Amino acid sequence: MAIDGVRVVNGTFGYIYKEGKWLSQFNKATAKVEIQKAELKVAGDRWTRHKVLGLKGTGSMGGYKVTDELMQEVMVVTNSDKPSYRTELIYALKDPEAWGYERIRLMNVMFDSIDVANWEAGKEITEEWPFTFEGYELLDPIEE
Template identity: 70%
Template sequence: MAGFDSANVINGHYGSIYHEGSWMTNFNKASAKVDIQKAELKLSGDRWVRHKVLSLKGTGSISGYKVTSELIQFNAPVANNRNKSVRTELIYKLDDPEALGMERIRLMNVMFDSINLADWEAGKEVSEEWPFTFEGFELLDPIEE
């Protein structure tokens, strides 16, 4: 493959997650995607099924090692009926020094799907996963060749 440099492949080891501006050092896995929900349009005299975008749905998750109760505390107002909803933002960053550049993506209006109170087993390190939805994103720093 001409022009391909394997050093430019980004290693997830250099990924980081920021919540409320603070690096969440204990989290080591992140995902986010936007599902595009479409309607099929069938026109007479045309074999092609056309599509119209109706809505967008953002989902994702973060996971890593249990170190603090930060996210439980952040989400507690929802569980204690003190607030209708708690929204925040997350920033995902990939910054492999061998790659072509750094990428940062801001996820807006993040709402966690559940509050992880306890999930542990004797003799094993405690990990946790926080699935969420989001409403909008911004590509802060794109990777460009």
């Protein structure tokens, strides 16, 4: 059966929520889990075998600078005696023509860096927030 082009999910309908609040200024998102493996050589077999040793979650979100709310929130923690800010993000895709919508919860999100200043005359200011995360959950899968 051929793919129905109408059902292809469009990123225009992507949303990012931080602890339940929609972050409307962000317009791009990534998240991936790297599977860390060790190679095993077994006697009597030409195939290289693999053993999973760990998982590493990384991602980012980017968009337009509208407020300093997120920067202030993260800075309060990084300037304290306990600089271990953790939060939760939910990435959602809600294309009305797709088979459904998708929501993915990212747990224990820790931002890697803060853009304190990053601008150029005559251009809109954008921000990029790279992070690591420890665990995810597919809350709502897209299904036919």
